[in-house]
Amino acid sequence: MPGSSTSSSRTNIRVVVVGDRATGKSSLIAAAASESFPIQVQPVLPPTRLPPDFYPDNVPLTLIDTSSSLENRGKLAEELKRADVVVLTYACDQPATLKRLTTFWLYELRRLEIKAPVIVVGCKLDKRDEEYHMSLEQVMAPIMQQFREIETCIECSAANMLQVPEVFYYAQKAVLHPTAPLFDQETQTLKPRCVRALKRIFILCDHDMDDALNDEELNEFQVRCFNAPLQPAEIVEVKRVVQEKLGEGVNDLGLTLTGFLYLHALFIEKGRLETTWTVLRKFGYDDEIKLGDPYLSIPFKKAPDQNMELTSEAMEFLKGVFSTYDGDKDGVLQHSELVELFSTAPESPWEDAPYKDAVDRTPMGGLSLSGYLCEWALMTLLNPNQSLANLIYIGYNCDAASAFHVTRRRSVDRKKQRTERDVHQCFVFGPKNAGKSTLLKSFLGRPFSENYRPTSSDWYVVNVVNQAAGTRKTLVLREIPEDEVKNLLSDKKSLAACDVAVFVYDSSDENSLKRASELLKDVARQGEETGFGVPCLFIAAKDDLDSYSNGIKDSAKICQDMGIDAPVHVSVKERDLNNVFQRIVHAADRPHLNIPETEVGQNRKLYRHFVSRSLMFVSVAAAVAVVGLAAYRSYAAKKNTSS
Incomplete structure (x- = not known):
C-alpha cells in the first residue's frame, strides 16, 4: 500500500537552527548546502537556501543560523517565532551541551510559546569519546517522554558528512508529515481526528457498502492515492500482515475498517508518516486533518442582508441520515447515535456554543428530528462553511450550490411587503433581569425558574413555529446582553442579519421600561442611519406581577410614538405566552411593517x-x-x- 508521498501546499519551509555556542550549527548548515565540510565558517551564516529538488517532496528549505549570545537573545526569539521547524543542536563531545537541552533550551522554547516541531541533533559525532557507550535511544528516550514537541533525534558529523542531509530531511518531514496530528506517542495509538478522517475515507472507498474493502476497492484506493496499482500478490501480502496481527482486520469480504486503521498505525510506527499523509491529502485534508478550502468553497456571494438556507435536496439528505442512525426507530437520536453520526467529522459540531444549548433535548441529550434539523438550520445561518463541511463529512456528495440557496435581500422584501424566508433570526434586547433568558427557555419548552443568572454572552435558541395557515417557520432567537448592545451597534452592518428585533422589559418596573425604550431608540436610530431598519416588537414580560402606575399607558405611548404595534404581554410563570413567537414570526414575514422611527427620522421623512x-x-x-x-x-x- 505505501507509495510516493504527496506534500502539502507549502511553498517554503523555514528551518531555524539553535543551540549553545560552538555546538556546530554553522558547520552543519554549510555542510548541508555545499555537500562538503567547510574548512572555515563565519560565526553566524546568512539565510541559506536548499533548492526544491534537494529532497523528494520538492519543497525548498530556508536554513536560519542563530547566535546564542545574550545580546542577540531578542533576534533569536524573533526567528524562533517565525520558524516552521526548529533544529536544536548539542555537541556529542560536550556532555554539558546535552544537559542544557533540558535545563534551558526546551524550556525556553516553551516560554516563548513556540509551536513548531523540534528536531534534536547531536553534532560532532566524529569527536565523541570512544568510551561513551550509551545509544542515542537510551539518552533521548526520557527527554522525548518529557518534551513531546520533539519530533525526532539524530546524530551527525559535518566533518565526515555523516547523516548531514538526513538532519534537514527530518526537519522537512516534521513539517510536511508531522507525527503530532496523527499519532499519540504516549498511548501509541492513532489520534481521534485521524481515526475519524480515515474512517470517512474507508467509507468513501467501500463502494458496495459491505463494511470491507475487497481487492478491487483496495486497488482503486491505491491508484487514487499513489498512482500505481497493487499486484495480486501484494494485496495478499497486505491482508496476511494484517490478519497475523489482528484477526478481525480481515474477513471473507476483504479488509475491514479495523484492519485499515491498523495498517496506518503500523506505517506511522515504522516512520512512514508520508503514507498516511498522502492518503489524507489525496482526499482533501489539510495539516489540521480538516477538509481544505477547495472542498468547502461556496460559489455565490451574499449581501449583508441576505442569508444562506438549506435547499430541499439537502433537507431530504439530512432526514435520510437521521433515519439511518436512529437505530431503535424511536424518532430520537440518542447521544451515542449522534456520536456515531458525526464519527467521520473531525469532531461533533454541536458539543460547544452556540449549538450546545440551542435546541430542546431529551434528559439524556437526545435530539428529535425537529431539533436535529433546527441545529442544521442554525449552523447554516451562522456559519455556512461549517455547515457545508459537516454535510460533506457525513456523506453529502453534492456541491454547495445544491446544498444552499441565498435568500432575497431584506430591502427587496420590504419593497415587496413579504418575505420568502423559511428561517428568521430575531435579536432579543432588553435590560438586565427583564426576562430575556426566561423567554428563550420557554421557547424550548423548559420550565420556569425563579433563579436569576445574568447572561454574559450571546445565547442562541432555535425552534419551529407553526403558523395559522399551516406553514412552519424556523425561528432563531439571539439574546443580546445589555452590556453588549453598544459593541453590537458599533458595527454599521450589525442589523443586516436581523429579521425582527424584540425588546423585553419587566412590566412591573418603570426603570426597565425606560431602558427598553432607550434600546429601541438606539436600534431605530441605527436602522435609519444604515438603511437596515428592522421590524420591532415590545414584549411586556412578568405580566403576572402588578404593573406600576401608568405602566400600560406609558408602554403603549412609546410604541405609538415609534410607530410599532402595542406591547405583547406575557407571563412565562403563568404559562401565558400570548402567541408571542407566532407574533414574532408574523412581524418578520411582513418586513415593511413595525419599523420604528425616531423623532429625527420622522422629521427627515416629512x-x-x-x-x-x-x-x-x-x-x-x-x-x-x-x-x-x-x-x-x-x-x-x-x-x-x-x-
Whole structure:
C-alpha cells in the first residue's frame, strides 16, 4: 500500500537552527548546502537556501543560523517565532551541551510559546569519546517522554558528512508529515481526528457498502492515492500482515475498517508518516486533518442582508441520515447515535456554543428530528462553511450550490411587503433581569425558574413555529446582553442579519421600561442611519406581577410614538405566552411593517415628503407654463398667417 508521498501546499519551509555556542550549527548548515565540510565558517551564516529538488517532496528549505549570545537573545526569539521547524543542536563531545537541552533550551522554547516541531541533533559525532557507550535511544528516550514537541533525534558529523542531509530531511518531514496530528506517542495509538478522517475515507472507498474493502476497492484506493496499482500478490501480502496481527482486520469480504486503521498505525510506527499523509491529502485534508478550502468553497456571494438556507435536496439528505442512525426507530437520536453520526467529522459540531444549548433535548441529550434539523438550520445561518463541511463529512456528495440557496435581500422584501424566508433570526434586547433568558427557555419548552443568572454572552435558541395557515417557520432567537448592545451597534452592518428585533422589559418596573425604550431608540436610530431598519416588537414580560402606575399607558405611548404595534404581554410563570413567537414570526414575514422611527427620522421623512411634493408642484407648474407658452406661440403664428 505505501507509495510516493504527496506534500502539502507549502511553498517554503523555514528551518531555524539553535543551540549553545560552538555546538556546530554553522558547520552543519554549510555542510548541508555545499555537500562538503567547510574548512572555515563565519560565526553566524546568512539565510541559506536548499533548492526544491534537494529532497523528494520538492519543497525548498530556508536554513536560519542563530547566535546564542545574550545580546542577540531578542533576534533569536524573533526567528524562533517565525520558524516552521526548529533544529536544536548539542555537541556529542560536550556532555554539558546535552544537559542544557533540558535545563534551558526546551524550556525556553516553551516560554516563548513556540509551536513548531523540534528536531534534536547531536553534532560532532566524529569527536565523541570512544568510551561513551550509551545509544542515542537510551539518552533521548526520557527527554522525548518529557518534551513531546520533539519530533525526532539524530546524530551527525559535518566533518565526515555523516547523516548531514538526513538532519534537514527530518526537519522537512516534521513539517510536511508531522507525527503530532496523527499519532499519540504516549498511548501509541492513532489520534481521534485521524481515526475519524480515515474512517470517512474507508467509507468513501467501500463502494458496495459491505463494511470491507475487497481487492478491487483496495486497488482503486491505491491508484487514487499513489498512482500505481497493487499486484495480486501484494494485496495478499497486505491482508496476511494484517490478519497475523489482528484477526478481525480481515474477513471473507476483504479488509475491514479495523484492519485499515491498523495498517496506518503500523506505517506511522515504522516512520512512514508520508503514507498516511498522502492518503489524507489525496482526499482533501489539510495539516489540521480538516477538509481544505477547495472542498468547502461556496460559489455565490451574499449581501449583508441576505442569508444562506438549506435547499430541499439537502433537507431530504439530512432526514435520510437521521433515519439511518436512529437505530431503535424511536424518532430520537440518542447521544451515542449522534456520536456515531458525526464519527467521520473531525469532531461533533454541536458539543460547544452556540449549538450546545440551542435546541430542546431529551434528559439524556437526545435530539428529535425537529431539533436535529433546527441545529442544521442554525449552523447554516451562522456559519455556512461549517455547515457545508459537516454535510460533506457525513456523506453529502453534492456541491454547495445544491446544498444552499441565498435568500432575497431584506430591502427587496420590504419593497415587496413579504418575505420568502423559511428561517428568521430575531435579536432579543432588553435590560438586565427583564426576562430575556426566561423567554428563550420557554421557547424550548423548559420550565420556569425563579433563579436569576445574568447572561454574559450571546445565547442562541432555535425552534419551529407553526403558523395559522399551516406553514412552519424556523425561528432563531439571539439574546443580546445589555452590556453588549453598544459593541453590537458599533458595527454599521450589525442589523443586516436581523429579521425582527424584540425588546423585553419587566412590566412591573418603570426603570426597565425606560431602558427598553432607550434600546429601541438606539436600534431605530441605527436602522435609519444604515438603511437596515428592522421590524420591532415590545414584549411586556412578568405580566403576572402588578404593573406600576401608568405602566400600560406609558408602554403603549412609546410604541405609538415609534410607530410599532402595542406591547405583547406575557407571563412565562403563568404559562401565558400570548402567541408571542407566532407574533414574532408574523412581524418578520411582513418586513415593511413595525419599523420604528425616531423623532429625527420622522422629521427627515416629512422633509423628504415635503421636498417631493414641492418638486411635484414645481414640475406641474413648469408643465402648465410650457403648455401655455406653446399655445400662445400657436395662436400668434395663426394670427400672423391670417393677417
